[in-house]
Amino acid sequence: MKKVILVFLFVLAASNIYAKKIEISFWHSLGFHVKELIEQMADEYNRAHPKITVNPVFQGLYEEMQVKMLAAAVTRQLPDVSQVQIEYLDTYVENGIIDSIDDEISSVMREDILQKFWDLTTRDGRIYAVPFCVSTSVFFYNADMYEEVGLDPEKPPGTWEEMIRMGKKLTRDTDGDGKYDKYAMMFWADGFYGLMPILWANGGEFFSADGKADLTSEAMVRTVRMLMDLIFTHGIMPNNWTDWEGGQAFLTGDLAMGSFTGAAISYGEQNLPWTLKIAPLPAVNGRRFTVLGGSALTNFSRNRKKRRAVNDFIEWCVSKENTIRLHEMIGYVPVRKSALNSLELKAFLKENPNFSVPIEGIEYARPLPAHVEYFKINKLLRDMLQRLILNEADIEEELAKTEKKINSLLE
16 A cells, blocks of 8 residues: 555656646847737747746847846846847857757758748858848838829839939928928938948948958948938938937928838838838849848757747747738738748738838848947947038048958957
8 A cells, every 4th residue: 555655646746747837938129019919929829838838028129138138148047038139149159158959940940931031040050049020121101292292102212313313302491491391311320221231232241251341342432422422412311310300200201211120011000190101222233132130039948848848939939820920910021931922921912012012122131241249340330420421521531440440349
C-alpha cells in the first residue's frame, strides 16, 4: 500500500509539473492604433493555446523601448520575446544578446516569407529575428488640394520633375500677405529614410566597399542638392518649419504631399479631414526606390521549453491570416507569399486601392544600411540636414565635415 501511495504521489506531482502553464513575457512598442491590435493577437493566441500564456507589455515607442531593452540586458531581465525595430537589431547581434534562429525556423515559414524580408533580419548570413511589422515608404498627397489648383488627383507625380512642376501650382499665398502659407511638400530631416531612396536612384551607396561613410561622392552631393533645391531654387518647400509644424500643416491641409511609412495609411484615412491618396515615391533618373523597414520578433529566452513556446507564438503572429490582418487594419505589407497571393487580400485591395501601393513597392524596396552605430550616424545626418535647411549652409562643406565625424565614430 505504501508503494502504491508513493507511486500515486509521484505521478500526481509529475502531472502537476507538466500541467503548469508556460508564461511568456512579450514586450511590444508600437502605440496608437497598433498597440490594441497586437494585444488582441496575443489574447487570441492565449485562448487557442491553454497551456501557454503570453503576457504582452507595452513599452512605449521604439526609442523608449530601446532604452528599457538595453537596461534589461545589463541586468539579465530581458523579456522572452520582443518586437524590435530592425535598425536596433545590430546592437543585440554585436553584443551577443540574441542567438541566430536559423535552426529553429520551420521549413514552411522559411519558404513562405519573402527572401527580401529575411534580408532585413540577416547578419553575416545568419537569421536573428522573424520579420513582423514591415512597411515600405510611400507618397501621401492631399487630393482636395490637387483639385483646388486644377490638378487631377488621380494623376500624382510619377517623376521628380513632375513633382516640382505640380509643386509650383500647389505652393500658394492664399491670404494675400505676400508670403506663401500653403506649400507643396516638406522634406522631414529624417536622415537615412529621406536620403536613401534618392541616393540609390542617383546610383550611390552610403558606405563604400571598405565600410566607411561616403558622403562626398558625386551621387550624395547630387542627392542633397536636389533636396535643397526644393527650398532655395523651386520654392515649393518651407525652410523655417519644424517637424511638428510640418506635421500640423499636413493635418490641416496647408501642406500637400510628402513621404510617409505605409503603416500610416489606415490611421490617415480614418483621421485626416481631407481625402488621402497614396502613390509610389517619384522616380529619379528613371529609377524608383523605396525604404523597406519596420520591426521583427526576437526570441530572447534561454529556457529550452519556453524557447520552443516562443517560437510557436512568433510563427502564429506571422501566420498568413495575421499578416493579412496587419495589412488591412494598419498598412504593413504582408510578409508571407501565401498572404500576398490570397484571394482575400486581392479582394481587399480592389476595394481599398491606397493599400496596394506599399505592396507594389516591395519590388523596388531596399533595407537601410545596417550598422551597430546606426542611430548615432542618423543623428549626425539629421543635424547636417537641419543646418543646410535652416542656415543655407554650403552643401559640399557640410557633407565633408559630417563624413569626417561619422568615420571617426566608426574607427
